[in-house]
Amino acid sequence: MSLEPLADQQLAAVVTYLEMRARPVLAVPSSPLRLERWVRPTSDEYRRLFRRVGAPWLWFSRLVMDEGELGAILGSDAVELFRVVAEDEGEAGLLELDFREPESCELAFVGLVPELAGRGHGRWLLAEAVEHAWRPGVARVHVHTCSLDHPAALAAYRRAGFMPVRRAVETFADPRLAGVLPSDCAPQVPLLGTPTSGAASCA
Structure with missing residues (x-):
């Protein structure tokens, strides 16, 4: 066993890759939330919701x-974006399905705003994600999570039918x-x- 020191400005995370090779029998639970197809949002619109959902987990x-790279993803016919919408709270989450790899779908991003954590909505969203991912021509659905994500994420993916297939260690500059x-x-x-100037608060 060994420890590898990191510079102060660096973070490290253990990334777990998971996949499923057959469509599971997974009922979609009822929820007061709804999933709304999000067609070609602007980069600013997308980043605003991405930040709101992912900032607590350092997404x-x-x-x-790069603006051009992000625009190509958001405008791709092989990438499907959804917003989670709550009646009283507006935008409440994000789902991004990536079908660009043949016969495959990646759950690229799936998450809820932090105000909805711990209410059971995550199970509904993950079931919806799996339901939308499987379609004719798809033979594999995959996702990855890391040790910086919500502590319940890995167990939730396994409960939904995903199987861990490999691990990696990722290092990156602390955003x-x-x-x-x-x-x-x-x-x-x-x-x-000491951070440089940036947004004042994560709230």
């Missing part, structure tokens, strides 16, 4: 992605130090160093 990849995310995001992950 940042789409916040720093809070660069001002990509506010410094008070993800307080469960200690911040080492």
